[in-house]
Amino acid sequence: MTHPPGARHVYQLAQVNVARPVAPLTDPALAGFVAALEPVNALADAAPGFVWRLQTEDGDATAIRVFDDDALIVNLSVWESLPAFSDFVFRSLHVEVMRMRRQWFEPMREAITALWWVPAGHRPSVAEAEARLLELRTHGPGPAAFTLRQPFLPPGDAGDVVVAPDDTTCPA
Numbered sequence: 001m002t003h004p005p006g007a008r009h010v011y012q013l014a015q016v017n018v019a020r021p022v023a024p025l026t027d028p029a030l031a032g033f034v035a036a037l038e039p040v041n042a043l044a045d046a047a048p049g050f051v052w053r054l055q056t057e058d059g060d061a062t063a064i065r066v067f068d069d070d071a072l073i074v075n076l077s078v079w080e081s082l083p084a085f086s087d088f089v090f091r092s093l094h095v096e097v098m099r100m101r102r103q104w105f106e107p108m109r110e111a112i113t114a115l116w117w118v119p120a121g122h123r124p125s126v127a128e129a130e131a132r133l134l135e136l137r138t139h140g141p142g143p144a145a146f147t148l149r150q151p152f153l154p155p156g157d158a159g160d161v162v163v164a165p166d167d168t169t170c171p172a
Contacts, residue, residue, distance in 0.1 A: 011154035012051055012120050013079045016129035017113040018072050019105040025062055025073075033104040036097045037062070043093055044077065049084020052123055053077040066126055076129050078118065082151055085115075089148070111136045114145045117154040 023029045037060050044050055054061045054076035066074040079085040088094055114136040118124060124132075132145040141150035 010120055010156070011117040012122070013082055013085050013115055013154075014076070014118045014122075014124045014129070014132075015079065015085060015113065015115045016074065016076045016124075016133055018066055018074050018108075018133065019101075019112060020069075020071050020108060021073065021104060022106055030104055032100060033097075036100075040094055040097055044088060047084070047088045047092065049080040050088070051078040051080060054126070064126060067130055074126065074129070076124060076126065078123065082115075082148075086148060111147070113147065115147060115151065116145050117143075117152075 021030055021033070025034055041053070041055075041060055044053060054064060054074070056063050061075060062073050064074055066072050077085075079088070089098075111133060114129070114133045116132045135142075136145035136147070139145075141147050141152070143152045143155075146152045
């Protein structure tokens with residue numbers, strides 16, 4: 001899915017990921033994660049193709065609950081394209097943070113990340129993100145919810161899709 005620079009996107013990529021920290025965010029065991037939040041969020045905000053991210057007045061989404069579970073944290077964002085999101089995830093400081101995820105987050109058996117296409121300008125809610133993650137968990141990748149490893153094109157697009165490297169997953 002290649003778009004020329006400055007092209008108007010009819011659809012944009014929404015992504016959600018959830019994680020269960022091994023301890024409360026105030027615990028010293030998560031000091032590295034908490035210290036990385038602001039720089040990684042600033043990097044995302046400035047990344048080519050970044051559109052929006054869910055955040056409170058504190059500048060992150062760690063206080064926002066998902067699935068009525070006080071232990072889960074959520075990251076929800078919108079990007080101009082799959083390649084823009086993939087570049088941020090795998091070709092920026094974000095990848096260094098991903099490498100530390102096993103120290104900071106409990107393993108989860110179900111899918112923790114879902115992607116889907118939204119009309120340009122739409123900002124997904126937490127409820128919408130929960131529904132997409134449940135869709136992926138229930139039915140597997142499809143046009144309604146997919147992964148970087150099994151992406152789907154936006155409605156009406158017949159272009160190329162960039163697939164994530166085999167040795168990398170996005171936990172953030």
